């Protein structure tokens with residue numbers, strides 16, 4: 001029986017009715033804040049393409065940890081800007097590097113704060129690619145998968161020794177989840193979880209991040225290891241392989257142009273799913289709001305809620321602090 005017996009508007013009549021039947025929630029604990037720590041910054045350095053986001057000196061890690069904890073944020077994920085880069089990205093596993101130092105500072109200032117570390121080489125290689133380069137027989141250059149795995153494992157161990165809770169490989173090398181699990185377990189770090197960037201697309205929405213982390217590839221692009229935006233079945237296959245290799249949580253990156261992928265992955269896996277609301281998604285809202293084209297608060301909370309509605313359990317987002325303040329007035 002339809003109209004006039006059925007009137008869906010009855011359930012939208014007022015705030016309390018809408019709150020009662022709301023299907024999706026968004027809470028501070030659902031959000032992970034990405035942070036950039038620089039080995040050389042003396043004070044917080046603004047990032048031009050990401051208004052409100054800074055490159056932080058290590059000395060600010062403790063205060064940052066406390067402020068995230070006070071906001072009730074779900075956790076933080078750390079990226080590093082080293083003092084020196086080389087072809088192999090050795091700075092990624094230097095125990096005096098920006099990420100292990102920031103992990104230790106944050107965990108000692110706020111032991112309850114969940115601290116994750118991104119594991120990839122592109123922040124640490126002078127060529128800006130996510131792994132070790134090799135020259136093929138025909139003279140072309142690519143990223144050597146298996147040699148890169150050894151470096152990623154050393155990075156993960158370095159962050160584990162510093163006290164990290166979760167390592168998050170973002171390089172898109174084949175077999176890296178299994179390689180990290182094996183290396184961590186061999187050193188007794190069986191309690192450290194792996195959040196795999198399982199489904200990471202070769203996306204045009206990463207531009208501002210590359211300025212933030214100073215990691216734009218010096219030649220070529222990352223299409224040889226990151227996924228083609230046109231593919232969906234491949235996403236399910238990547239995620240299934242990571243699950244078999246021992247991933248504890250899966251991630252889809254970027255988020256907003258890939259809500260269908262999040263929803264399909266939700267059907268396939270029982271593991272928690274994270275979605276990375278990336279720098280370009282953030283910059284678009286910031287730029288439109290600065291031009292008075294949209295209401296920043298409303299558009300941001302809507303975007304984050306819709307990522308949750310698609311099936312993400314948590315969201316890595318540069319909006320995290322603002323969103324926490326809006327959700328906890």
Ligand SMILES: [Zn+2]
Nearest residue numbers: 120121122130
């Ligand atoms: Zn990378």
